[in-house]
Amino acid sequence: MSEMKTFDLKHWSEQQMDLIEKALNDWVPREVGGSLGASMRYAVLGGGKRLRPLLCLATRQSMRLQGEEGGQGGAFDQAALRAACALELIHAYSLVHDDMPCMDDDILRRGQPTVHVQFGQAMALLCGDSLQALAFELLTPSESLVPARVQAVLCRHLSQAAGHAGMAGGQAIDLQSVGVVLSQAQLQEMHAKKTGALLHACVMMGAACSQAGALSEKLESSLSGYARALGLAFQVVDDILDVVSDTQTLGKTVGKDAAHDKPTYVSLLGLRGAQTYAQTLYQQANDALMTSGLRDVAALGALADLVIKRKS
Amino acid sequence: MSEMKTFDLKHWSEQQMDLIEKALNDWVPREVGGSLGASMRYAVLGGGKRLRPLLCLATRQSMRLQGEEGGQGGAFDQAALRAACALELIHAYSLVHDDMPCMDDDILRRGQPTVHVQFGQAMALLCGDSLQALAFELLTPSESLVPARVQAVLCRHLSQAAGHAGMAGGQAIDLQSVGVVLSQAQLQEMHAKKTGALLHACVMMGAACSQAGALSEKLESSLSGYARALGLAFQVVDDILDVVSDTQTLGKTVGKDAAHDKPTYVSLLGLRGAQTYAQTLYQQANDALMTSGLRDVAALGALADLVIKRKS
Numbered sequence: 010m011s012e013m014k015t016f017d018l019k020h021w022s023e024q025q026m027d028l029i030e031k032a033l034n035d036w037v038p039r040e041v042g043g044s045l046g047a048s049m050r051y052a053v054l055g056g057g058k059r060l061r062p063l064l065c066l067a068t069r070q071s072m073r074l075q076g077e078e079g080g081q082g083g084a085f086d087q088a089a090l091r092a093a094c095a096l097e098l099i100h101a102y103s104l105v106h107d108d109m110p111c112m113d114d115d116i117l118r119r120g121q122p123t124v125h126v127q128f129g130q131a132m133a134l135l136c137g138d139s140l141q142a143l144a145f146e147l148l149t150p151s152e153s154l155v156p157a158r159v160q161a162v163l164c165r166h167l168s169q170a171a172g173h174a175g176m177a178g179g180q181a182i183d184l185q186s187v188g189v190v191l192s193q194a195q196l197q198e199m200h201a202k203k204t205g206a207l208l209h210a211c212v213m214m215g216a217a218c219s220q221a222g223a224l225s226e227k228l229e230s231s232l233s234g235y236a237r238a239l240g241l242a243f244q245v246v247d248d249i250l251d252v253v254s255d256t257q258t259l260g261k262t263v264g265k266d267a268a269h270d271k272p273t274y275v276s277l278l279g280l281r282g283a284q285t286y287a288q289t290l291y292q293q294a295n296d297a298l299m300t301s302g303l304r305d306v307a308a309l310g311a312l313a314d315l316v317i318k319r320k321s
Numbered sequence: 322m323s324e325m326k327t328f329d330l331k332h333w334s335e336q337q338m339d340l341i342e343k344a345l346n347d348w349v350p351r352e353v354g355g356s357l358g359a360s361m362r363y364a365v366l367g368g369g370k371r372l373r374p375l376l377c378l379a380t381r382q383s384m385r386l387q388g389e390e391g392g393q394g395g396a397f398d399q400a401a402l403r404a405a406c407a408l409e410l411i412h413a414y415s416l417v418h419d420d421m422p423c424m425d426d427d428i429l430r431r432g433q434p435t436v437h438v439q440f441g442q443a444m445a446l447l448c449g450d451s452l453q454a455l456a457f458e459l460l461t462p463s464e465s466l467v468p469a470r471v472q473a474v475l476c477r478h479l480s481q482a483a484g485h486a487g488m489a490g491g492q493a494i495d496l497q498s499v500g501v502v503l504s505q506a507q508l509q510e511m512h513a514k515k516t517g518a519l520l521h522a523c524v525m526m527g528a529a530c531s532q533a534g535a536l537s538e539k540l541e542s543s544l545s546g547y548a549r550a551l552g553l554a555f556q557v558v559d560d561i562l563d564v565v566s567d568t569q570t571l572g573k574t575v576g577k578d579a580a581h582d583k584p585t586y587v588s589l590l591g592l593r594g595a596q597t598y599a600q601t602l603y604q605q606a607n608d609a610l611m612t613s614g615l616r617d618v619a620a621l622g623a624l625a626d627l628v629i630k631r632k633s
Contacts, residue, residue, distance in 0.1 A: 041485045042493030042514075049485065106450060111421075111442035130423035134446070135493050138418060141450065142484030145457050149477035152470075161472040165461035172454030173353045173361065181354030181447050202354075 016307035018315065022063060029062045030054075032094050036147055048128040048136040049143070053101045056119050060316070061100050061211045062093030064239075067308035068215025068232065071301075088155040089218035092163050095144040096211050099171050102140035103207075105133055107180070141171065162217045170210035179203025183271070191272040197241065204247075205240030212236035227302070234297035235309065242290035243316050248273035249283050254321065291317045328619035330627065334375060341374045342366075344406050348459055360440040360448040361455070365413045368431050372628070373412050373523045374405035376551075379620035380527025380544065383613075400467040401530035404475050407456040408523050411483050414452035415519075417445055419492070453483065474529045482522035491515025495583070503584040509553065516559075517552030524548035539614070546609035547621065554602035555628050560585035561595050566633065603629045 037053050038046045069089035108115040108123040109130060116126050125133035148155075148163045169175055179202030186199065212232050216224055224232070252275050274283040294313040298306040349365050350358045381401035420427040420435040421442060428438050437445035460467075460475045481487055491514030498511065524544050528536055536544070564587050586595040606625040610618040 038485050042490035043497040045485055045490055045493035102450075106446055109423075109446065111446060131496050132493065134418055134421065134423060135489050135496070138414075138449070138453065138483075139485040139489040139493075141453050142480050142487075142489060145476055145480035146484055149473055149480060152473065157470040157473040158464075160476065161461055161464065161469040164457055164472065164476045168454050168457035168461060171450075172458055173350050173357055173451040175454075177447050177451040177454060178354035178357055181357035181444065181451075184443050184447070185355040 016311055018311035021308055025063055025066050026059060029059050029093055032090050045135055048124055048132050049139055052105050052124050052136055055121055061096040064211035064312055065093040065096055065215040067312055068212045069218045070308055071303045071306050072216050072219040084155055085218045088159050089215055091147045092214040095147045095167060098140045098144040102137040103176055105137040109133055163214050166210045166214050170206040175202055175206030187271055193277055196272055200244040204244050208240035209236040231297050231301035235294050238290045238293035239313055239316055242287050245274045245283055245287045248275045287317055328623055330623035333620055337375055337378050338371055341371050341405055344402050348406060356440055357447055360436055360444050361451055364417050364436050364448055367433055373408040376523035376624055377405040377408055377527040379624055380524045381530045382620055383615045383618050384528050384531040396467055397530045400471050401527055403459045404526040407459045407479055410452045410456040414449040415488055417449040421445055475526050478522045478526050482518040487514055487518030499583055505589055508584055512556040516556050520552035521548040543609050543613035547606050550602045550605035551625050551628055554599050557586045557595055557599045560587045599629055
């Protein structure tokens with residue numbers, strides 16, 4: 010626990026962000042397909058909290074074995090960095106498609122024009138499609154860089170989290186729930202897929218980048234519990250911010266959920282109820298870390314803290 | 322050569338199609354994400370020539386080693402069937418997105434309303450996104466079904482062929498070439514990416530599903546040559562059909578390229594010139610098979626024949 014108390018999230022995040030931004034800058038193509046490359050770089054390199062990559066790298070860190078090859082040269086660090094970037098690419102593609110006129114019709118993202126405003130709808134469509142493909146490309150480099158076994162596990166986690174049973178499936182439920190009264194269980198299922206599945210994959214993919222190989226049942230259950238609580242908390246806080254924040258701080262249009270008559274945790278539980286629920290989930294995430302048996306969970310704990318306290 | 326003369330493509334195709342249709346029917350989800358599952362099944366199971374899966378399975382067949390475990394139970398047959406279906410899913414997703422109003426704005430596909438007409442644009446977007454993810458999900462089952470090494474190679478080929486340097490990149494070039502005069506080299510590059518990359522992947526993924534492991538340089542070069550010639554021929558014939566066929570036979574709107582002022586092989590070489598070029602490419606494909614050293618190239622030869630002679 011002393012590690013958690015003295016852990017400097019800002020310093021750690023800055024170090025990791027350097028790695029992530031450099032890798033994304035290297036791996037997202039420049040001049041390809043006319044302005045396709047430019048649109049991909051615009052979508053990915055225009056900032057963002059990089060929560061998903063950080064979560065992946067924090068989990069990798071928690072799994073590092075004593076004496077395991079260290080530094081960014083090791084195959085497992087290489088794998089984790091690729092996994093972290095692949096997760097960010099999937100997140101970025103989902104935002105590009107989500108912002109399109111036929112979906113949320115948003116013109117502003119991180120304070121900048123959305124991709125379809127900047128590059129046109131057709132290019133935004135192809136940009137998102139290409140980012141999804143690129144995610145799997147990053148996960149499957151030469152086997153001299155990342156062992157085939159790890160590549161397969163990473164692709165398995167990512168495809169399941171991104172697809173019909175995960176993110177895209179959750180978006181489809183969301184799409185069809187406008188104006189519909191959902192129970193808390195239904196809202197939970199929607200968000201577990203829409204945002205939870207990818208956050209869960211961040212943790213499981215980070216954990217797969219380790220010499221330890223397959224996880225013990227106990228460890229998998231602990232990490233899974235942490236990831237699920239964090240994912241839900243993230244969405245509850247999102248709903249709270251949509252009500253209490255302003256467009257400038259948030260970098261995207263606020264109040265859209267209410268305007269679109271979308272069910273949220275705030276509409277379901279009230280603002281106070283949603284805040285209490287977020288705290289409960291935060292506690293669950295920390296409890297799961299405590300029971301994991303992992304030595305170095307400081308970064309994972311600090312990220313849970315960040316998710317609850319974030320202002321944007 | 323006697324095998325080629327007596328090879329019954331119709332019989333072989335019917336056998337393979339049974340496997341492909343059954344697998345797609347099993348693997349594309351039903352009830353998920355509201356109508357998402359229904360839209361995915363509508364996009365994939367509504368017919369189609371299944372050229373890409375057939376090409377993949379024909380290549381797998383050409384690589385089968387004497388004495389290799391046979392039947393559909395073997396890990397390499399399992400891998401090839403998954404690869405075949407994954408390729409079809411990528412093709413299907415590209416059609417769904419391509420047909421959308423912001424792209425080609427097509428309302429007819431295989432004689433039926435396109436996905437966005439049937440399910441709405443937002444669902445069509447998510448349908449395509451989910452089909453792409455599902456392709457990678459099919460390639461990464463439990464390692465007890467397909468060796469991790471093969472999973473990694475398959476994901477590597479597919480992601481590269483589908484993404485910015487392949488299909489999506491080619492579509493982006495296509496998008497930006499409306500009303501632009503392209504040279505034959507530029508047209509070639511566009512099509513090599515837009516349709517050629519995925520057809521190339523069909524062959525290379527089929528070849529990867531073998532106990533033989535990594536391909537010899539000579540074999541890789543032969544198969545690559547076959548795939549490139551076939552892919553180009555496919556596009557040249559596509560351009561010819563857009564001019565000489567009718568909407569009913571083709572199952573999609575004809576004359577769209579000219580109407581949209583898109584460069585085609587017919588606009589570049591004339592109808593007769595395009596027909597001659599298709600024949601040359603057909604010959605190249607067959608020459609490549611002859612130099613491959615593979616024993617059983619009958620199905621691959623017959624598919625090249627089919628691509629040239631197809632009427633739709």
